[in-house]
Amino acid sequence: MTIDATTPRFEFRRAASVGEAVQWLATPGARVHAGGTDLVPNLRRGLERPSIVVDIGGIAGLAGIAWRDDACAIGATVTLARLAADARVASTYPALAEAAAAVGAPAHRSAGTVGGNLCADTRCVHYNQGAWWRGAVGGCLKRGGDVCHVAPQGRRCHAAFCGDLAPALIALSAELDVASYGGVRRMAAVDLYRDDGAAHLALLPGELVTAVRLPPPDGVSGYRKARVRGSIDFPLAGVAIALRVGQRSIERAIVAVTGVGPRPVVVGTEAIVGRRVDDETAALLATRVEQSVKPMRTTATPAAYRRQVAGVLAARLLRTLAA
Ligand SMILES: Cc1cc2nc3c(=O)[nH]c(=O)nc-3n(C[C@H](O)[C@H](O)[C@H](O)COP(=O)(O)OP(=O)(O)OC[C@H]3O[C@@H](n4cnc5c(N)ncnc54)[C@H](O)[C@@H]3O)c2cc1C
Ligand code: SF4
Structure with missing residues (x-):
């Protein structure tokens, strides 16, 4: 072809x-x-x-959403548009529905799939260009060259993973079914990713993600992203939070951030667990997020802005979820 x-x-x-x-x-x-x-x-x-x-796309067994009580299995070829429009997904796993609705533009969501979103390539302003453009700068470590234009002294690729679903699925403690010629294995969604922009997936050659498995939700969840063009863009940063708040304080919080490095970043939340959700706690979370993510100059938008915006998104989302 x-x-x-x-x-x-x-x-x-x-x-x-x-x-x-x-x-x-x-x-x-x-x-x-x-x-x-x-x-x-x-x-x-x-x-x-x-x-x-x-x-x-023609494998019937990969296109369904199946429920057992409040646990859910989502086939790898379920489209993002279907996920975003599914009322039960939206009420059970709001972070997932919000992330699906935030991907690209309607055309990307009607064709794009859950598995494809999880396995999408990393991105860099020096790499996602035509052959002529890349040839003019001599390629880079990821393909066709021997230098990284983002960090010329280094020997690793910092291209950013920008999928919107991954942080939501990580926050929701999802697992993946992965099939190969040798059989089927299950892995935590967070373990799908490696900290290498040139080889960011922990899949073995020939492996296929066939389904995402979600446990019943433990509290509330949400997803927020910042992007240059609200109608179509990849996240400059995207934050998912799964949160359980008791009578007085946060009992459990999982925070995951996309768009800020080769793999989604899981932010330590020890500092906010046990606290009431107030301005001070939100500011504490923002600081933790900013300390945890290290975006590089892989987009036209400054890395420092992406770090700051990730913190702000997390703080605002925490307040919204707690309310
Ligand atoms: C203009 C534009 C804007 C976009 N904006 C966004 C955005 O805002 N957020 C975002 O997340 N994405 C965005 N995307 C990227 C893309 O549209 C989505 O990530 C989409 O969900 C990819 O899914 P797909 O089914 O089309 O994947 P495909 O293109 O079919 O595949 C993507 C990659 O995953 C691999 N793959 C696919 N399915 C599997 C599987 N089941 N198991 C193992 N490997 C698999 C493929 O080999 C390929 O390497 C954008 C793309 C464009 C062109
Ligand atoms: S981060 Fe460096 S090696 Fe990776 S794609 Fe960008 S320029 Fe190339």
């Missing part, structure tokens, strides 16, 4: 079952295609050069 003149040639196969998909994905260089809203732009820019692209 060829999408346009600059797109590499590859074989495109439509899998009818998970078994067929993982069999094909065992081929070196094979890649998954779900909604294609992240993969296809990367193919067109020559950032990906797969041998085979395996489309999983």
Whole structure:
């Protein structure tokens, strides 16, 4: 299949079952295609050069949302639009519905999937460019070069993971089902990510995320993001919080931040557990968030702003959830 003149040639196969998909994905260089809203732009820019692209959109078993009491299993190809519009998801896991509704624009949400969002590539202003642009600066560590334009003294890639769903799923203590030719394993959503912008997923070659599993909610939750263009953009920073507040004070809080590094950051909340939710506690959380995230110059927006905005989003969301 060829999408346009600059797109590499590859074989495109439509899998009818998970078994067929993982069999094909065992081929070196094979890649998954779900909604294609992240993969296809990367193919067109020559950032990906797969041998085979395996489309999983036709696998019936991956497209459902199943409930057992208040626990939920969401198939990998459920679209973000469906997730955002599902009334039971919105009332049980508000953070997840809000995160799904905040992804890109309507076209991205109607094609984009849960699995694709979790596995979307990291992003950097020096990398997500056409081949001509990248060639003019000689490539970079992530592809085609030997220097990082963000941190030229370093030897690692700082490209940022910008998926909106991941922090919500991490805050909600979700697990993932991961299938391969060798079988199925389960992993915590937080363990999907590595601190390396050039290889940020802890999936083995040929592995496919097939479902997300959520336990019953433990309190309230929410997601907020800051972006340049409110109608379409990736997060400059996105914050999810799952919160349980007792009679007088916070009993449990999980805070996760996206868009600020190669993997979502889980912020330590010991300092706010046991406290009432007031201005002082919100300011304490903002400080903890700002100390925990270390965005680099991977966007046109200054890193210091992204760090500050992450703290502000967390403080505001905490107040909103507690109210
Ligand atoms: C203009 C624009 C704006 C965007 N804004 C946002 C935004 O605000 N927030 C955001 O989160 N994203 C954004 N995106 C990125 C993208 O649209 C979403 O992340 C989307 O959810 C990706 O899902 P998909 O199904 O289209 O993934 P695909 O493009 O099909 O796949 C993405 C990656 O995941 C892999 N993959 C897909 N499914 C699986 C699976 N089940 N198991 C293992 N690997 C898999 C693919 O091989 C590929 O590497 C934007 C994209 C564009 C072009
Ligand atoms: S952070 Fe550095 S190595 Fe990574 S994509 Fe950007 S310029 Fe390239």
